[in-house]
Amino acid sequence: MTTVAESxxxxxxxxxxxxxxxGAGNLYLTEPxxxxxxxxxxxxxxxxxxxxxxxxxxEIPFRMGIAVDPDQAKLYVSDRATNRILVWNxxxxxxxxxxxxxxxxxxxxxAKARPAG
Numbered sequence: 001m002t003t004v005a006e007s008x009x010x011x012x013x014x015x016x017x018x019x020x021x022x023g024a025g026n027l028y029l030t031e032p033x034x035x036x037x038x039x040x041x042x043x044x045x046x047x048x049x050x051x052x053x054x055x056x057x058x059e060i061p062f063r064m065g066i067a068v069d070p071d072q073a074k075l076y077v078s079d080r081a082t083n084r085i086l087v088w089n090x091x092x093x094x095x096x097x098x099x100x101x102x103x104x105x106x107x108x109x110x111a112k113a114r115p116a117g
Contacts, residue, residue, distance in 0.1 A: 024049060
């Protein structure tokens with residue numbers, strides 16, 4: 001096994017959790033450990049096929065699942081802490097734009113199910 005990334009801008013990752021591959025060999029990673037609704041420090045990163053690591057999104061309370069749609073046009077992240085699914089437009093170069101809520105689940109205190117990867 002080979003480690004391909006262990007830090008971003010000199011800061012060690014704080015508990016990488018989920019990953020998925022997108023087009024052109026891009027690997028998308030979530031970093032949820034230590035993040036929550038009071039201190040949303042979680043992030044999404046992209047590791048390109050050339051080994052370049054890019055910070056894609058921040059301030060997500062608790063990512064619990066990530067996926068690229070079959071058309072390679074959208075990136076989805078499940079945010080368990082706020083019961084929602086986030087979506088970004090995904091460009092052909094692997095960058096994201098236009099973050100928005102795709103679906104807001106009912107309040108966790110009223111629902112038996114929460115989004116989880």
